[in-house]
Amino acid sequence: MTESPPRRTPHQYTGGELVVVIDCIDLDRSAAFWTAVLGYVSHEGSPFRSLIPASGDGIEVLLQQVDDVKIGKNRLHIDLRTPDLEAEVARVTSLGATRLTAEPIIEDEWRWHVLADPAGNEFCVLQPPA
16 A cells, blocks of 8 residues: 655745756666655655655655766755764765765865765755854
C-alpha cells in the first residue's frame, strides 16, 4: 500500500507557489540523495519525483528526469547554510555528493565548498560569518 503524502502547505511568493526543479538522469538515485540531504520525503510521479518536507510545509523540490548529461556550470544552484561547514560537507559527501573544491572558499567571512550531487549538479555548503 502506498503511503499518502503529508498534507502540503506550499511556499508562497507574490505570484503563486515556489518550486525548485533539479534535472537528473536517475530519479531513484537523485531522490535518495536529496531526501537524505534535506530530510524530505519522496513521492513518485514519472518522469518527475516530488520531494517535500516531512511536515508538508515548505519549498518543494521537483526532480525531473532528463536524457541529456549535464555539461558546464549551473546557472542556478542550491545553497545549504550550516553552522558547521566541515561536518555538513562530510555528511553530504557520505550520502553521495562529490566535493569540487579542495579548500573552502572564503569571502566576506563566509566560508563554503562547492559540491556536486549524483547527477553532477553543483550546490554549495556555506557557513555564515560568526
